[in-house]
Amino acid sequence: MAEMVRLTIDGREITAPKGCTVLDAATDAGIYIPTLCHHPALEPEGTCRLCIVEVSGSIRHSIRVSCIQEVKEGLIVETNTERIRKNRRLILEFLLGRSPYCKELLDLAAQNGIVSTRFRTGEDDDCVKCGRCIRVCRDKIGANALCWAGRGKERKVTTEFERLSASCIGCGACANVCPTGAIRVEDRGDERKIFTWGQVLARFKLERCEHCNTPYVPKRYLELINNKAYRPVGLELVHYVCPQCQAKGDRLPDKRREAVLRQAVKWAVPRH
Numbered sequence: 001m002a003e004m005v006r007l008t009i010d011g012r013e014i015t016a017p018k019g020c021t022v023l024d025a026a027t028d029a030g031i032y033i034p035t036l037c038h039h040p041a042l043e044p045e046g047t048c049r050l051c052i053v054e055v056s057g058s059i060r061h062s063i064r065v066s067c068i069q070e071v072k073e074g075l076i077v078e079t080n081t082e083r084i085r086k087n088r089r090l091i092l093e094f095l096l097g098r099s100p101y102c103k104e105l106l107d108l109a110a111q112n113g114i115v116s117t118r119f120r121t122g123e124d125d126d127c128v129k130c131g132r133c134i135r136v137c138r139d140k141i142g143a144n145a146l147c148w149a150g151r152g153k154e155r156k157v158t159t160e161f162e163r164l165s166a167s168c169i170g171c172g173a174c175a176n177v178c179p180t181g182a183i184r185v186e187d188r189g190d191e192r193k194i195f196t197w198g199q200v201l202a203r204f205k206l207e208r209c210e211h212c213n214t215p216y217v218p219k220r221y222l223e224l225i226n227n228k229a230y231r232p233v234g235l236e237l238v239h240y241v242c243p244q245c246q247a248k249g250d251r252l253p254d255k256r257r258e259a260v261l262r263q264a265v266k267w268a269v270p271r272h
Contacts, residue, residue, distance in 0.1 A: 007075040008057070022066040022077055023051050033079050034088070034108055036095075036179050037130035038067045043139065047131050049091050050108070054078040063087065085112065093117045095128055098153070102126040104180045121153050125197030127182035133157060133174035141224070143167050145202070146174060157183075159201050168194065168202035170218030190215040209242035216242040 002017040009026050016025035021044060026033050037047040046065040053066045057076035063084070066077075078084065092109045097119030099105055105128065109115070134146045134157060145168035149158045159165040170192050172185040183201075186193045192204045206215035207222065222240070 005071050005073045005075075007071050007073070007077065009077040010079055016071045018071070020071055022053060022055075022064070022069045022071055022075075025071050026066065026077070026079065031079060033066055034111075035067060036104070036108075036128055037132060039132055039136075039177050039179075041140065042132060042135045042177070044068050045131060045135065048095070048128065050088060052084060052087055052091075054081050054084055088112055089114055094119050097121050098123045099126055099128055099180070100124060102128065102180050102182075104128075123153070125182060126180040127157060127197065128180055129155060129157070130179060131157075132177040132179065133183050136173045136177045141169070141171060141173050143169050143171075143224075145169075157196065158199060162199070164200065165202045168204075169220040169224050170194065170202060170204040171221045171224070187215070192218055207240055209245055210240045211245040212242065214242055214244075 002019075004015045005018050006013060006015050007022075007025065008014070009022070009029060009031055012029065012031070014025060014029045016028065023033055023035065023038060023044075033051045033053065035048060035051040038044055038051065044067040046068040049065060051066040052063050053069075055062060055064050055069065055075060055077050058072045058074035066079075089112050092105070092112055092114050094117075095105055096102075096109055096114065096117040098121050100117065100120070101124060131148075134148065137146045138144050145159060145165040146157055147160060148155060149162060150156055160167070172192075172194065175181075175183045175185045175194065183194065183196055186195070187206065190206045190208070192206055193200060194202045204218035204220070207217055207219050208215050
């Protein structure tokens with residue numbers, strides 16, 4: 001059983017597992033702290049800085065980034081002091097300067113009393129440079145198809161050499177974790193395109209479902225699933241059946257089902 005620590009957040013005494021972050025502890029307690037770069041499936045990096053809080057008690061009184069600050073016994077956390085609100089508004093102004101039409105940013109800005117920005121950069125895409133897409137591609141998928149390029153206001157998410165990626169498998173995880181929709185996946189006919197505001201990152205031909213003949217997934221994505229999930233246990237279970245047909249119970253055609261069963265029997269027999 002995990003060791004628990006006691007801390008105070010916004011006047012409420014709560015307990016949280018040792019090693020978890022202040023942001024996670026607050027979220028579990030129903031206390032809202034805004035964030036853009038944090039995602040529960042990814043390791044935190046503290047990129048956007050929106051989740052700043054004021055801490056004291058068991059550590060020196062200071063402002064910390066709550067998604068990377070671990071809970072400590074006796075820690076006192078304030079999430080909405082005047083100092084925090086002032087700093088958070090400044091961060092939102094900087095972010096709006098780069099992405100003035102981003103709905104998620106505009107909503108956050110409105111919640112914090114921001115209606116305009118003093119820091120217009122001339123950019124107008126929805127990317128807030130949170131790095132979620134890069135982290136999920138690198139740490140969870142293992143494809144390393146995305147990277148940072150440039151510095152300062154020129155920094156952007158792109159592919160190696162800013163060309164169509166040779167590493168991308170077309171899974172769309174980058175778009176799924178993007179908090180603003182700056183990365184998008186578009187399936188049109190038998191082609192999938194993954195793109196940002198001003199750049200196509202990858203193109204793929206889609207494989208067709210063996211039941212309904214609908215194009216639905218790139219072959220490289222199926223190969224990744226096969227290599228990670230099935231081959232380690234001696235099976236070849238990649239099958240060309242779309243999620244809709246799977247949901248209906250139409251999982252495998254007869255000849256492929258028989259092949260899978262043969263493989264299962266083969267690997268169920270002890271080898272000497």
